[in-house]
Amino acid sequence: MRLGLHALGIGTGARRAVIDAVAVAAENSGFATLWAGEHVVMVDRPESRYPYADDGKIAVPAVADWLDPMIGLSFAAAATHTIGVATGIVLLPEHNPVLMAKQAATLDVMSGGRLMLGVGIGWSREEFAALGIPFGHRGERAAEYVAAMRTLWRDDVATFDGEFVHFDSIRVNPKPVRDRRIPVVLGGNSDAALRRVAAWGDGWYGFNLDGVDVVAERIEAIRALCRDAGRDPAGLRLAVALREVDPSHVDALVGAGVDELVLVESPPEDPGEAAEWVAGLARRWMPAVG
Template sequence: MRLGLHALGIGTGAHRGVIDAVAAAAEGNGFATLWSGEHVVMVDRSASRYPYAEDGKIAVPAAADWLDPMIGLSFAAAATHTIGIATGVLLLPEHNPVLVAKQAATLDRLSGGRLTLGIGIGWSREEFAALGVPFERRGERTAEYVAAMRRLWSEDVASFDGEFVAFDEVRVNPKPVRNRRIPVVLGGNGDAALHRVAAWGDGWYGFNLAGIDDVAERIGVLRELCREVGREASELRLSVALRDAEPGDVAALEELGVGELVLVEAPPEDPGDAADRVATLARRYAPVRG
């Protein structure tokens, strides 16, 4: 079982010294991936329901610092050598896909092929409105954006003619390190999100799940959706973050085919505390990781 750490980009995790210290400590203590999420804007009073909390409200204060994950992860990559970096998640339909393809390939190249592009379709109407992007049909927009980005990554001279994005005989360089492809992992815990994973995703990032039973039920749905589209669920990268994770959850997650448990932890305010904080977290899970 791999361990991921979702601790950078927000609040104290938006400070350069903390990013450097946490990233280096995570790599030194055997963590597999550093995850960082995104919101371009936040609002003080949102009418949109946050889907990952029972009360429908996001716990992050609207006034908190929230880094662009591509830029924040570039600093984490520069402070490390081998640990994976992942957006968890980038709200793809809010962005120009040609630009994201360029940014992602650049970060993948500079990090030595360490990037996983975790994406979501978004939940905040207010955020989409501020960016001038339609909230409706964002799922279809996301699927087309990914198809266009994969073409830009894989082909020297690429063309695409879709409903939401079109380009003709363009070159976007550099190309991703690993066979001109960056793994695209989808967030979202609902049936529609799992259908996207089964149809065209490289993996699933289940976030803030209530517990093992919740994970088991969701993976059962995902496996059935994979069967319907003729895919093997075993091909997918499965990463989950539990609401109250415990070391004893690892064996059950492995039985379900989960490859990575992502620990969501607030980073320290003082970079000098990062080494002990991350080492303590790693030691807590060491006996069950083997």
């Protein structure tokens, strides 16, 4: 099982010097992936319920710095050579899919094929309203956007005619490094999110899950949905982050089919302390994950 680190892009992890130091240390310590999430808009008193906490409230304060993950991860990629970079996640319905296809392919090319694009449909009505994007049908919009992006990555001259996306005989370059594809993993823990994974995702990023038993149940649900859809679930990338996790849980997570355990942590403010901070995480976790 691989070990990922979700520590960049927010708060102290939004500072350039910290990004560089954490990225280099994580690569040197054997981490597989650096993850960064997204919110374009935060509000002081949201009415929308955050789905990844029991109290419905996001822990990140509205005043915190929150980088655009495509730009933040480009700095992490520039500071490193081999470690993967992943959005965890981009709120895809909030973006123009033609622009996102180009941005993702650009980061993939500049990183040497290291990008994994994690996408989700979003939960904040206030954020969608601020961007002037309909909140309804965002699941259908995300599915169509991914189909359009894959068309743009694959075809030299691309045409797409859908409900939300239309383009005819256009060229969007560069193309992704690995057979003109970028792995697209789906965020979200709900049944609807898992149906999207089984229908058109390359994998799943389960976030803030409440224990190993929940992880195992959600993965088994994905496998059943894949079988119903005629897909082999063995080809999916399965990454998870837990609310509370201990190295003693690793064997059970491996048994459940987890490919990557993602540690969600906040880096130190002083970039000079980043290397030892990452090394401490590695000393605790690497013996368990092997």
